[in-house]
Amino acid sequence: MNKTLSNIILLVFIALVFINCANKGTPTGGKEDLIPPTIVKSEPENYSTNFKGKEIRVYFDEYIKIKDLQKQLIISPPMKTQPEITPLGGASKYITIKIYDTLQPNTTYAFNFGNSISDNNEDNLFPYYRYVFSTGDYIDSLTVNGQIFDALKRKPDTFVSVGLYEVDSTFSDSIIYKETPKYITNTLDSVSTFSIENI
Numbered sequence: 434m435n436k437t438l439s440n441i442i443l444l445v446f447i448a449l450v451f452i453n454c455a456n457k458g459t460p461t462g463g464k465e466d467l468i469p470p471t472i473v474k475s476e477p478e479n480y481s482t483n484f485k486g487k488e489i490r491v492y493f494d495e496y497i498k499i500k501d502l503q504k505q506l507i508i509s510p511p512m513k514t515q516p517e518i519t520p521l522g523g524a525s526k527y528i529t530i531k532i533y534d535t536l537q538p539n540t541t542y543a544f545n546f547g548n549s550i551s552d553n554n555e556d557n558l559f560p561y562y563r564y565v566f567s568t569g570d571y572i573d574s575l576t577v578n579g580q581i582f583d584a585l586k587r588k589p590d591t592f593v594s595v596g597l598y599e600v601d602s603t604f605s606d607s608i609i610y611k612e613t614p615k616y617i618t619n620t621l622d623s624v625s626t627f628s629i630e631n632i
Contacts, residue, residue, distance in 0.1 A: 444610040469557040470495050470550070474522065477566065484542075489530040491564060496524040496553035505547030509616040509629070517528070517537040524553040539569035542629045545618070565631055581625040589625030594618070597629060 473492040477484065499521060506518070512534040519529045530544065543565045550559040565572060581593045596614025598604065618629045 459592045466552070466555045467557060469559045470497050470552045471559075472562075476562070479513070479566075480572055481566045482570055482572060484536070484568050486617055487532050489532070489564065489566075491528045491530075491562075493526055493528075495561075496526055497528070497548050497550055497559070497585065498524050498553050499546075500551065502546075502549050505549035507543075507545040507547065507617055507619075509543045509631075510537070511613045511615075511617070516538065534626065536568050537601045539567075541565065541567040541569075541573040541632050547619070563630075577629045577632065579627055581620055589620070591620070591625070593620045593625055593627070595620070595629065597632070 468628070470493040473494050475492070476490045477486065496521075498520065501519060502521065508516070514534040516533060517529075517531040519525070528550070543563055545562075546562045548558055548560050549559055550562055554558075554619075567573070573606065577597070579595070580589070581595070582589055593598075595618050596609070597616040598608050598612065599615050616629050616632055618627050620627050
């Protein structure tokens with residue numbers, strides 16, 4: 434009986450030691466991720482020439498998501514048939530762009546994603562990513578930079594779209610209401626600077 438009692442006491446003691454060894458609470462999960470995603474590779478490579486494909490893939494080092502694509506994405510020059518861009522509503526380690534439009538010959542195209550790309554977990558932005566390709570032998574290199582001011586308020590608006598239209602025999606001052614600009618961008622910061630590249 435004495436031996437049985439001492440065995441029970443020993444088992445209870447061991448059980449209490451194991452129970453007290455475990456830390457109660459939730460794990461911290463480590464430091465907060467503040468690093469935005471980075472591009473691993475693109476197929477075809479960004480700034481490719483003689484582009485003839487119908488699909489583009491951009492691979493990242495972590496899962497990303499795309500948000501507000503309708504508001505953020507700017508394609509210059511615009512395509513009549515909008516491309517299909519995924520992932521939308523989910524996460525993936527790559528972005529796929531499927532082109533359904535007939536591309537113009539000897540033309541440089543730019544996809545500006547604005548602030549639509551972020552990592553899946555912490556929403557760290559991959560800001561103002563541009564994918565550029567040319568259907569010709571070279572990438573157009575002309576750039577137009579500027580700054581926008583409101584003449585009446587004497588201060589800049591925080592978000593302004595800037596467009597360039599082709600001047601030909603059909604050009605009139607009402608063209609901005611009738612046609613899509615050939616090149617378009619948005620102001621980049623609170624001082625309302627803009628840059629239109631690869632013209």
